[in-house]
Amino acid sequence: MTRVVYTPGSEVDARVEKIQQLMAPAGLDGVIVTHHTNLFYFSGTSQSAHLFIPVTGQPVLMVKKSYExxxxxxxLYRIVPLKSLKKMIPLLRDMGFDHLGRLGFELDIMPYNTVVYYRKVLEGHHILDASGIIRQLRLIKSPYEIELLKHSCLVLDQTFSKVPSMLRLGMREVELAAGFxxxxxANGFGGSTRMRAFNQDLLFGNIVSGSSGNAxxxxxxxxGGHGLGPANHPHGAGWKKIxxxxxxxxxxxxxxNGYTADAQRVFVMGTLPDDLMKAHDAALEIQEKVTRVIEPGMACHVPYDTALEMARAHGLEAHFMGQGPDASRFVAHGVGLELDESPILASGFDMTLDVGMTFALEPKFVFDHGAVGIENTFAVTERGVEKLNRFNEQIISV
Structure with missing residues (x-):
């Protein structure tokens, strides 16, 4: 059983202090946080609320529901009820915040109509984009966050270990997905995986067998995977029998407890064809080489270039990260409170890796008759990277 974890005050205080240091250079008098992921990050709660973080002073959490x-x-020390947005600015002024001319919002994900509404309610105030400094801050995970991420990885590893007892000849992909x-x-997964990108919905993950791996x-x-049809999440496990x-x-x-582990393994009832076995071995070699060369200060394109070069050397470039026009052009993505965070290890990405960044590395190969490869969650350390998943990486025969 996984216990409920409440974010410590020291953790929230450190995050607030860090974003306040970024506000003045960005020309902001304050930031108003509304998106549930960022609300949780800066306040420890995902209730319906507006969090005002001033450039100096204590933040104010203004709650619509549930205040309790x-x-x-x-x-946070200052938590107050707020039933109407029209009362937000007067409330803040009553609390001593007189300089509210330039307010930052999460414009990277805020719907246009919502922005229009805020402009109406906040007439006379400049609405600016604070999403860049928020992403910059969330990019580096604290030791506390990495410990939570390690626990998510542990639960995922333990679930992989149960697959041999779940897998049956003739069962449908969706049946195995339901058991997984x-x-x-039952071990603490909250039931949803958050993504920031528009229209990139995700349930839990992906189970495909045989030719479904090329769908x-x-x-x-x-x-990809067929999913259950065009109207029912057209991705991942479908009706195909294994x-x-x-x-x-x-x-x-x-x-x-908020933090997203991401990992992948391959199972088989019987024996895989030689080409898939060799491709899986190549994926393990790529993972080993890439994680060995990564160090703080390295540009994000270097690990991808290394992985692509190794895939090419194995004669597998046409299968690397997918086939044809649907192939992906990256080998790793950031993870944290959301699945699609930075850093992205991909061609042309010059962002440099730094201590505290976390990502899922996933060298994979796709063929007409199946998909293989490996994925694990990693954290960048002063010495290189630390692998946070521990489950067997070989193809597991059941």
Missing amino acids: RAQKESP EAELR PSYFDGPV ETDEAVYIDYTCVV
């Missing part, structure tokens, strides 16, 4: 839960969950997901839920989908990843001697590819997230 927000008081219990957040370590039930195990995750393309809208999802920005190397392996057969002998084909790759059972399982790629899942696990979010316990």
Whole structure:
């Protein structure tokens, strides 16, 4: 059983202090946080609220619903009810905040109509984009955050270990997915994986078998899957029955107490064809080489270039990270409170890696008859990288 974790006050205070240091250079008098992920990051609660963080002074959490839960969950000192946005500025002025001319909002994900409404309610105030400094701050995880991420990885590893007892000849992909997901839920997975990108919905993860591994989908990843149809999340596990001697590819997230682990393994009932076995070995070699060369200060394109060069050397470039026009052009993505964070290890990305960044590295190969590869969650350390998943990386025969 996983215990409920409340974000410590010291953690929230440090985050508030860091974003305040970024506000003045950005020309902001304050930031108003509304998106649930950022609300949780800066306040410790995801209740319906507006969090005002001034350039100096204590933040104010203004709660629409539920005020009672927000008081219990957040370590912030100033928590007040707010039933109408029209009362937000007068409330802040009554609390002594007189300089509110330039306010930052999360304009990277805020719907246009919502922005129009805020401009109306906040007439006379400049609405600016604070999403860049928020992403910059969330990019580096604290030791506290990495410990939570390690626990999510542990739960995911433990769930992979249960697959041999779940897997049956002739069962449908969606049946195996249901069993896998039930195990995750029973051990603390909250039931959703947050993504920031528009229209990139994700349930829990992806289970495909055999030729389903080559089924393309809208999802920005190397392996698609048929899903249950065009109206029911057209990605991942579908109605196909799992057969002998084909790759059972399982790629899942696990979010316990907010932080997103991401890992993938391959199972088989019988024996895989030689080309898939060799491709899987190549993926393990790529993972080993890439993680060995990564160090703080390295540009994000270097690990991708290394992985692509190794795939080419193995004669597998045409299968690397997908096939044809649907292939993905990255080898790793950041993870944290959301699945699609920075850093992105991809061609042309010059951002440099730094201590505290966390990412999922996923060298994979896709063929007409199946998908193989490896994925694990890593943290950048002063010495290189630390692998946070521990489960067996070889193809597991059941």
